[in-house]
Amino acid sequence: MTKSPMTLAVVAGLLLAGPVLAVEIAIGTKAFTESVILGEMLAALVRDAGAKVELRAELGGTQIVWQALKSGEIDAYVDYTGTIAYELLPGRGISSHDEEGLRKALAEQGIVMGRPLGFANSYGLAMKESIAADLHIEKISDLKKHPALKIGLSDEFVKRNDGWDGLQAKYNLPHARPRGLDHSLAYRALADGTSHVADVYTTDGEIKQLGLRVLVDDKFYFPAYNAVVLYRADLETRAPAVVAALRKLEGKVATAAMSGLNAAVQTDKRPEGEVGVTFVNETLGLSLPVPQAGTSRWGRFWADFLQNTYEHLFLVIVSLTAAVLVSIPLGVVAYKVPSVGAVVLGVVSVVQTLPALALLVFLLPLFSLGAGTAIAALFLYSLLPIVRNTYTGLKTIPPGLKESAEVLGLPWYARLWRVELPLASPSILAGIKIAAVVNVGTATIGALIGAGGYGQPILTGIRLYDVGLILQGAVPAAVLALLTQAFFGLLENVLVPKGLRLEMGR
Amino acid sequence: MIRLRGVSKSFGETVALQPTDLTLTPGQTTVLLGPSGCGKSTLLRLMIGLLEPTGGVIEFDGEPVTPANVMRVRRRIGYVIQDGGLFPHMTARENVTLMARFLRERSPADIERRVGELDQLVHLPAGALDRYPAQLSGGQRQRVGIMRALMLEPEILFLDEPMGALDPLIRYDLQEDLRTIFRTLNKTVVLVTHDMGEAGFFGDRLVLLNAGRIVQQGSLADLVERPADPFVTRFFQAQRLPTLNGATV
Numbered sequence: 001m002t003k004s005p006m007t008l009a010v011v012a013g014l015l016l017a018g019p020v021l022a023v024e025i026a027i028g029t030k031a032f033t034e035s036v037i038l039g040e041m042l043a044a045l046v047r048d049a050g051a052k053v054e055l056r057a058e059l060g061g062t063q064i065v066w067q068a069l070k071s072g073e074i075d076a077y078v079d080y081t082g083t084i085a086y087e088l089l090p091g092r093g094i095s096s097h098d099e100e101g102l103r104k105a106l107a108e109q110g111i112v113m114g115r116p117l118g119f120a121n122s123y124g125l126a127m128k129e130s131i132a133a134d135l136h137i138e139k140i141s142d143l144k145k146h147p148a149l150k151i152g153l154s155d156e157f158v159k160r161n162d163g164w165d166g167l168q169a170k171y172n173l174p175h176a177r178p179r180g181l182d183h184s185l186a187y188r189a190l191a192d193g194t195s196h197v198a199d200v201y202t203t204d205g206e207i208k209q210l211g212l213r214v215l216v217d218d219k220f221y222f223p224a225y226n227a228v229v230l231y232r233a234d235l236e237t238r239a240p241a242v243v244a245a246l247r248k249l250e251g252k253v254a255t256a257a258m259s260g261l262n263a264a265v266q267t268d269k270r271p272e273g274e275v276g277v278t279f280v281n282e283t284l285g286l287s288l289p290v291p292q293a294g295t296s297r298w299g300r301f302w303a304d305f306l307q308n309t310y311e312h313l314f315l316v317i318v319s320l321t322a323a324v325l326v327s328i329p330l331g332v333v334a335y336k337v338p339s340v341g342a343v344v345l346g347v348v349s350v351v352q353t354l355p356a357l358a359l360l361v362f363l364l365p366l367f368s369l370g371a372g373t374a375i376a377a378l379f380l381y382s383l384l385p386i387v388r389n390t391y392t393g394l395k396t397i398p399p400g401l402k403e404s405a406e407v408l409g410l411p412w413y414a415r416l417w418r419v420e421l422p423l424a425s426p427s428i429l430a431g432i433k434i435a436a437v438v439n440v441g442t443a444t445i446g447a448l449i450g451a452g453g454y455g456q457p458i459l460t461g462i463r464l465y466d467v468g469l470i471l472q473g474a475v476p477a478a479v480l481a482l483l484t485q486a487f488f489g490l491l492e493n494v495l496v497p498k499g500l501r502l503e504m505g506r
Numbered sequence: 507m508i509r510l511r512g513v514s515k516s517f518g519e520t521v522a523l524q525p526t527d528l529t530l531t532p533g534q535t536t537v538l539l540g541p542s543g544c545g546k547s548t549l550l551r552l553m554i555g556l557l558e559p560t561g562g563v564i565e566f567d568g569e570p571v572t573p574a575n576v577m578r579v580r581r582r583i584g585y586v587i588q589d590g591g592l593f594p595h596m597t598a599r600e601n602v603t604l605m606a607r608f609l610r611e612r613s614p615a616d617i618e619r620r621v622g623e624l625d626q627l628v629h630l631p632a633g634a635l636d637r638y639p640a641q642l643s644g645g646q647r648q649r650v651g652i653m654r655a656l657m658l659e660p661e662i663l664f665l666d667e668p669m670g671a672l673d674p675l676i677r678y679d680l681q682e683d684l685r686t687i688f689r690t691l692n693k694t695v696v697l698v699t700h701d702m703g704e705a706g707f708f709g710d711r712l713v714l715l716n717a718g719r720i721v722q723q724g725s726l727a728d729l730v731e732r733p734a735d736p737f738v739t740r741f742f743q744a745q746r747l748p749t750l751n752g753a754t755v
Binding site: 400401403404405406407408409410411414418419422423425497498499500502503 | 554556581592594595596597608638654664
């Protein structure tokens with residue numbers, strides 16, 4: 001086949017489908033492997049439908065992705081009916097099994113829920129296939145007949161209200177209350193035989209890898225966690241072709257298949273895009289281009305390193321500069337007007353205590369997904385040390401010096417500029433140094449909302465159990481913190497007036 | 507000149523200064539004297555506007571001092587505190603010229619000339635003006651403090667325990683130099699001290715305070731020979747005054 005008729009067809013398609021082609025679609029994913037694979041599948045399908053696709057992979061958590069979908073930062077992502085029922089629509093009392101109820105409630109928020117993809121990523125109990133076969137255990141209720149089996153559960157499952165205690169009551173299990181382990185250690189214990197039963201997510205790659213049997217939840221204790229595509233309702237008029245593409249996976253992904261895909265990424269270290277698109281091609285009989293890992297390992301390492309460094313520095317420098325510009329005046333106001341000071345110091349102290357993830361979720365509707373929100377959060381976290389040190393630095397100037405400046409007849413602004421701020425400069429600079437070092441460490445949260453930085457390899461590394469990848473983020477972040485510390489040490493020699501350094505014996 | 511009429515000061519419930527009348531005599535040195543907490547520093551700080559009086563009026567050249575004109579008043583008064591109150595981030599020269607540079611009323615050459623004059627007056631060692639306070643001795647810092655106070659040629663000079671932190675020998679030299687300076691310049695001087703010897707050495711007029719009020723004012727001889735109150739005698743005896751007119755007091 002020559003190329004020209006193809007080209008003609010493409011050009012014709014371009015002309016006819018002009019408006020569709022102009023559509024830009026953003027697909028989101030959460031920060032775990034399964035979500036990233038599904039995101040890659042959706043992205044490939046939507047791209048095939050002619051839209052320009054941006055994949056915002058590894059966003060921090062359910063709330064962040066959900067906020068991003070509602071605000072239109074992303075157009076679609078895959079979630080689970082259980083999560084939708086309990087986390088996205090809390091207090092509505094809709095069962096995770098009630099698909100129509102969930103669909104209706106989501107529609108009120110302008111979100112469409114597709115049909116189930118076919119697999120469920122629920123909680124479940126699993127044991128080694130060989131042992132289960134020997135003991136003829138297929139269902140959870142079969143465990144009742146084997147009180148000697150050792151049960152090793154993940155910490156989370158032991159502690160959850162709807163975890164072990166409820167399960168034991170529902171099935172009337174005779175086993176003693178098990179100790180909690182880390183989730184990955186619970187698998188390890190199953191593998192080496194120190195425990196026989198563990199809680200799992202039903203699509204975990206380890207199920208295939210370790211040859212596990214997932215026991216049937218015959219009394220329907222666990223909520224349904226059926227995977228579904230969530231997309232914005234406006235797509236149906238804006239880009240019907242995209243909607244059709246998004247729904248192509250419905251009913252096509254079986255639980256065992258998903259578990260196999262997860263294992264391919266986690267165990268075989270294959271890229272998510274390659275695994276996902278290959279599956280789509282095989283299952284739907286398509287021939288979408290399969291993304292290939294491009295350059296050499298070292299080439300990619302350097303490219304990633306430079307990109308992460310650039311993003312990290314960008315977050316730190318912009319947020320810190322803004323914090324310095326705002327904090328020093330705030331500290332001065334706090335010092336000059338004590339009643340305002342109490343309020344200012346109180347507010348910045350409270351901001352400091354907000355957990356990073358919560359702060360990101362608060363800020364997300366105000367700023368866009370990516371650097372904006374991360375910078376806003378880092379800015380807020382940097383306020384306290386600088387405001388407080390500016391205030392304290394001014395407050396602790398010896399009274400004799402303040403009075404000397406006053407009786408000379410200098411007006412307040414000249415006293416501030418020529419005497420008080422220079423005298424407070426070591427304290428202010430120390431505050432900026434603390435803020436900068438903390439900022440460098442905290443900027444790793446940027447990855448949670450797609451702002452990149454050294455948090456990106458850390459996040460991916462945790463997801464893939466890849467220590468090398470974690471270190472690729474953690475080591476440069478630590479080095480950058482040390483460099484920051486050293487840089488401000490040098491800056492002190494320039495910015496703190498010589499006479500003060502002499503006085504402090506430096 | 508400065509005149510206080512019924513000026514009082516309270517900090518909350520505590521009365522620091524009871525209603526007080528006081529007039530400064532131009533060209534004379536007035537010494538405010540008394541034990542710690544007697545109100546002598548409060549009185550000085552009221553006169554320079556660092557404190558606002560609770561009651562009464564402070565007049566400068568017949569005009570009441572208000573927040574609106576206090577800046578102008580301050581620039582006509584030089585003020586020296588214990589240890590000089592020098593700004594540690596500026597050299598001695600920068601300390602001395604800070605206000606003149608801020609006002610921009612004098613040319614740099616003019617400022618330089620004035621610094622030279624004052625340097626002559628206070629006897630600083632060569633090069634001391636370009637050192638930072640941390641590199642100067644206590645006595646040198648105090649001399650720089652005096653230069654700074656005199657820089658804008660004020661009519662009045664206030665000194666709040668200027669020699670409080672100095673060694674006896676350095677103190678002795680500085681006292682000599684200071685008295686010479688006061689006499690040469692013929693300024694109106696107010697000096698706060700709790701040291702009798704120093705008071706007698708400088709003072710044309712002594713004002714003795716106790717518990718927030720003026721107990722007696724007059725010459726040293728007046729206070730010693732004609733005490734208005736048993737406190738005056740007790741205060742003098744407690745000071746182990748060296749000699750007066752050749753006889754031990």
